[in-house]
Amino acid sequence: MTASDATNPTPAQLLELARDPINLFVLVSLLAMLVAFLVAFSQVRFWGLILRNVWRNKARAALTIGSTVVCMGLMMLLLAFITVQNASVSSLRAYNRIVTMSSQGFGQVVPIKYVSDIETEFAEWIVAATPYSWYGGKLGEEQLPFAQFAVDPAKFVQIYTEYEIPEDQKQAWLNDPAGCLIGYKIAEDRGYKIGDTIPLVSDIYEFPLELTVRAIYRAPAATSQRVCFFHWNYLEEGLKTKAEGRNAGNAGVVVTKCREARAMPELCARIDGLNASSQYPTRTQTEEAFAAQFAEFLGDLPTIIRNIGMAVVFVLVCVAGNTMAMAIRERVVELSVMRALGFVRRQVFLLVLIESLALTLIGGVIGAIGTKLWLDWFDVSKYAGGFVAAFYVTWPTALAGLSVAFWVGLLSGVPAAARAASIPVVAGLRKVV
Amino acid sequence: MTGSDWAIELREVSKTYHRDQFEVPVLDRLNLEVEEGEFLALMGPSGSGKTTLLNLIAGLDFATEGEVIVHGQDLGVLSEDEITRWRGENVGFIFQTYNLVPVLTAFENVELPLLLTNLPRSRRRRNVATALKVVGLGDRMDHYPRQLSGGQEQRVSIARAIVTDPYLIVADEPTGDLDRHSAEEILDLLEILNREFEKTIVMVTHDPRAAERARRILRLDKGQLVGDDTRPSHDHDHDHGPREVALASSQVNGEERSS
Numbered sequence: 001m002t003a004s005d006a007t008n009p010t011p012a013q014l015l016e017l018a019r020d021p022i023n024l025f026v027l028v029s030l031l032a033m034l035v036a037f038l039v040a041f042s043q044v045r046f047w048g049l050i051l052r053n054v055w056r057n058k059a060r061a062a063l064t065i066g067s068t069v070v071c072m073g074l075m076m077l078l079l080a081f082i083t084v085q086n087a088s089v090s091s092l093r094a095y096n097r098i099v100t101m102s103s104q105g106f107g108q109v110v111p112i113k114y115v116s117d118i119e120t121e122f123a124e125w126i127v128a129a130t131p132y133s134w135y136g137g138k139l140g141e142e143q144l145p146f147a148q149f150a151v152d153p154a155k156f157v158q159i160y161t162e163y164e165i166p167e168d169q170k171q172a173w174l175n176d177p178a179g180c181l182i183g184y185k186i187a188e189d190r191g192y193k194i195g196d197t198i199p200l201v202s203d204i205y206e207f208p209l210e211l212t213v214r215a216i217y218r219a220p221a222a223t224s225q226r227v228c229f230f231h232w233n234y235l236e237e238g239l240k241t242k243a244e245g246r247n248a249g250n251a252g253v254v255v256t257k258c259r260e261a262r263a264m265p266e267l268c269a270r271i272d273g274l275n276a277s278s279q280y281p282t283r284t285q286t287e288e289a290f291a292a293q294f295a296e297f298l299g300d301l302p303t304i305i306r307n308i309g310m311a312v313v314f315v316l317v318c319v320a321g322n323t324m325a326m327a328i329r330e331r332v333v334e335l336s337v338m339r340a341l342g343f344v345r346r347q348v349f350l351l352v353l354i355e356s357l358a359l360t361l362i363g364g365v366i367g368a369i370g371t372k373l374w375l376d377w378f379d380v381s382k383y384a385g386g387f388v389a390a391f392y393v394t395w396p397t398a399l400a401g402l403s404v405a406f407w408v409g410l411l412s413g414v415p416a417a418a419r420a421a422s423i424p425v426v427a428g429l430r431k432v433v
Numbered sequence: 434m435t436g437s438d439w440a441i442e443l444r445e446v447s448k449t450y451h452r453d454q455f456e457v458p459v460l461d462r463l464n465l466e467v468e469e470g471e472f473l474a475l476m477g478p479s480g481s482g483k484t485t486l487l488n489l490i491a492g493l494d495f496a497t498e499g500e501v502i503v504h505g506q507d508l509g510v511l512s513e514d515e516i517t518r519w520r521g522e523n524v525g526f527i528f529q530t531y532n533l534v535p536v537l538t539a540f541e542n543v544e545l546p547l548l549l550t551n552l553p554r555s556r557r558r559r560n561v562a563t564a565l566k567v568v569g570l571g572d573r574m575d576h577y578p579r580q581l582s583g584g585q586e587q588r589v590s591i592a593r594a595i596v597t598d599p600y601l602i603v604a605d606e607p608t609g610d611l612d613r614h615s616a617e618e619i620l621d622l623l624e625i626l627n628r629e630f631e632k633t634i635v636m637v638t639h640d641p642r643a644a645e646r647a648r649r650i651l652r653l654d655k656g657q658l659v660g661d662d663t664r665p666s667h668d669h670d671h672d673h674g675p676r677e678v679a680l681a682s683s684q685v686n687g688e689e690r691s692s
Contacts, residue, residue, distance in 0.1 A: 045548045052536035337532045340493060341546045342521015344514045426494050
């Protein structure tokens with residue numbers, strides 16, 4: 001695909017994009033906004049009057065715009081969560097990895113021997129397999145500073161090929177049993193350098209870690225840059241010296257990289273078949289499906305968010321509609337004077353509608369685009385303990401927010417505009433003329 | 434259009450309002466002819482129908498029966514949009530409570546009806562400046578209504594009424610909210626518009642002193658014309674020349690709000 005292919009999508013690609021309901025909504029809304037702008041441009045002589053009417057009651061305008069900003073901002077955060085989850089999960093599809101966990105869920109662990117079993121039984125199918133065990137260590141008083149996993153480093157670098165690790169650092173990590181690999185954002189956040197030590201104490205394992213930073217990785221955008229990987233053997237040896245080796249010998253889960261994607265379903269079934277009659281039966285699935293489980297813990301979040309979004313839109317329509325209704329009620333005489341001076345009904349309708357759109361679009365731009373720019377600048381994932389790779393609002397999501405603000409303005413403005421246009425001039429002027 | 438030679442002609446005009454299930458007759462088979470360039474005052478007690486008559490002449494309302502012909506145009510045959518555009522081109526309005534747009538400056542208020550025309554910006558600015566100078570507010574263009582006295586607001590309102598160079602000016606109690614001094618100023622201006630600019634003016638007023646400035650006084654009662662006094666031109670005590678008025682106007686620029 002050439003650069004021009006990327007910038008000039010084919011009709012088939014556009015059709016594919018339009019199949020997504022959100023993309024279709026944004027597309028239709030952008031077209032409607034374009035039409036609205038052209039209509040508004042035909043009234044350019046009155047923009048000064050329109051904008052002054054928007055700000056006429058500053059407190060009311062500020063409250064309406066403020067509520068739009070807050071609602072749009074919250075909506076952006078909720079949508080960003082879904083977007084990030086989906087992007088993070090779907091990005092895993094490309095790496096041909098499967099995860100073997102206890103059939104009772106990932107709260108339980110699988111024995112370490114399963115790693116060698118998989119490597120032995122399915123040597124021709126796989127690239128490598130590694131234990132992947134959650135340590136859950138505290139850093140001083142910090143309960144969840146970042147995620148830490150015990151892995152087999154030699155296998156890890158074969159399996160997680162998308163991680164960029166300088167070669168000399170990689171070798172240093174492989175060769176130091178107490179060495180660790182950390183994401184570059186951990187290093188940035190905490191000022192860690194190669195050679196620094198990270199003391200961790202876990203509530204799960206009785207063996208505290210004294211890790212030395214040996215390597216720092218960078219990974220693709222959808223992957224967390226705030227994870228610490230260390231030698232599984234270091235933990236295992238330590239546990240054997242403590243409390244009769246409690247919790248020793250477990251792999252957490254086993255991550256396996258397959259040679260071919262098409263073999264993954266069969267391999268999953270075979271691994272589970274191998275362990276079916278053991279004391280620790282397993283459930284093996286693709287890494288994508290494994291990651292999706294975490295999203296499922298939150299229930300049907302998209303539906304909840306959609307319902308919240310609908311409620312937010314309804315509230316916004318009411319708030320903006322009430323603002324416009326009050327504005328028109330206060331200006332009955334003024335609007336009647338304008339009609340007396342020669343403003344036809346259609347013109348009064350347009351002026352009030354543009355005013356309503358301006359009110360909500362100001363809030364929409366600040367709320368939707370502002371939240372997007374804020375999240376681009378401010379790294380929220382820093383406070384998610386490494387569980388959220390990144391937290392951002394995509395441009396389509398921001399444009400969806402702006403579109404919502406546009407429709408809110410239209411829905412709330414039409415009744416007010418219709419009312420303004422239908423004011424009987426004589427009654428409106430009362431006894432003035 | 435009709436072949437009427439009158440500036441305003443009413444033929445057998447009746448107006449009835451519907452209030453719930455009741456019919457309220459306001460004007461009853463009224464006939465009236467007004468010459469071009471006439472300054473007409475409508476007087477009468479409350480409920481006599483003078484404002485309704487003014488509304489019909491100004492094209493703000495339609496007669497229930499009869500014909501209202503202004504500047505040769507039968508208003509009864511025009512659609513809502515047509516009569517609105519006709520008003521914009523032919524009628525200047527002066528209201529008792531000024532009715533300026535509070536968020537616009539004096540200049541922008543006067544410019545408002547011109548925004549409906551195709552005049553270029555430079556021409557609009559020139560016309561607005563001229564209109565404000567005529568009413569003696571050339572130095573108050575950037576002031577908002579809240580920064581002006583009642584008399585000054587009314588003069589801005591007059592500037593707005595004349596900026597489109599309308600055929601007819603209608604004024605409802607133009608001095609009703611003003612102190613005596615400011616009222617005299619406004620009446621002086623109306624006289625100038627009538628005499629120097631040859632505008633046909635129809636003014637509703639309760640104030641006999643205001644009515645005296647008109648050349649013709651019509652008295653209404655219960656929807657009927659009960660009096661029609663035409664007086665010789667320019668025979669009253671307030672016959673100031675335009676320069677005197679402009680000078681007088683400039684002297685009241687700093688006055689307090691009257692109400």
